[in-house]
Amino acid sequence: MNRYLIVLDLDGTLLTSEKNIDPRTKEVIQKVMEAGHIVMIATGRPFRASKAYYEELHLNTPIVNFNGAYIHHPHQPEWGTIHSPLELETLKGILETCDHYELTNIFIEVKDHVYINNPDPLVADLFEIGNPTITYGPIQEKLKEAPTSVLLQTNEQQTKAVLHALDTEYSEAIEQRSWGKPSNIIEVIKRGVNKAVGIKKVAQDYNIPPERIIAFGDEDNDKEMISYAGQGVAMGNAIAELKALADAVTESNDDTGIANYLERTFLL
The missing domain is CATH 3.40.50.1000 (HAD superfamily/HAD-like)
Known part of the structure; x- marks a missing residue:
């Protein structure tokens, strides 16, 4: 067979x-x-x-x-x-680029360690499945490891602009995908x-x-x-x-x- x-x-x-x-x-x-x-x-x-x-x-x-x-x-x-995590230096560059835009939130996962930039009870439940370790606060200060997955929450008006900026500056290093309403999320992982x-x-x-x-x-x-x-x-x-x-x-x-x-x- x-x-x-x-x-x-x-x-x-x-x-x-x-x-x-x-x-x-x-x-x-x-x-x-x-x-x-x-x-x-x-x-x-x-x-x-x-x-x-x-x-x-x-x-x-x-x-x-x-x-x-x-x-x-x-x-x-x-x-x-x-x-296959995203390089930490690439993430730092991405976050610097995003400083020019009004991101609603940033969620980063390193296997079962979740980093959430802004505490938000509406989304926290989604990340609490399986009882991961969760760290709240400025990700640039907290994160010391290469991330498995990066989720950028944008407002609807700026999603295309953020996608374009990341594609222009980091196309050789990242893969990115966007989810529309209601969350307006841009997901970033390592290229390939x-x-x-x-x-x-x-x-x-x-x-x-x-x-x-x-x-x-x-x-x-x-x-x-x-x-x-x-x-x-x-x-x-x-x-x-x-x-x-x-x-x-x-x-x-x-x-x-x-x-x-x-x-x-x-x-x-």
Whole structure:
């Protein structure tokens, strides 16, 4: 049997709008694994915020977190850890550039240590999942380590200007993506880091070629893995750019799109 590697994004893809896994989707994924195929998660979330879903699916595979900046196998430490943080000097330059703009907040994660520039109870809950260490206060003074992920919260009017400034000054050092309303976030990670990098490493370990990789996603941070996978599948709720890039479009995350596609593909 030719095994497939099935890659699942979390938010907007595997998870419904209620942030849970639909029972039917879970059942189909279990059938696919019982048939011998490999299932893994690739998400922008840190592991602490994706661990519960990993365990709910009874996975025993490596996981891609922070959009590829952190990759490890939760059950096999000997598999190794791939951590690709942004250089600290690059971050300092970015923060100096951002001083010219009115940022609402700055959130930085170094694995499970979270730095928040301005205390904000509305967003603190999002970072408290998994009980990380949280440090509040001026990040330029507090941060002494290379960051895994950088989130810049802008006001809507200045998002494009900040993106342009960072692209002009740091395009060779960083990857950046923006999320729109309501948060208006610019995410910055090290250049060359994306979900596809981690998926390629896992696929090689399982001796699975790209043509036998099925990847599901919905957002800008899924573009590289959708392009890399032999079957890149966009959810029905995905952004238009991802649908145009994908090999197929399935139903939305609230309409069991993953389960439907896997049933059609593997004739379950």
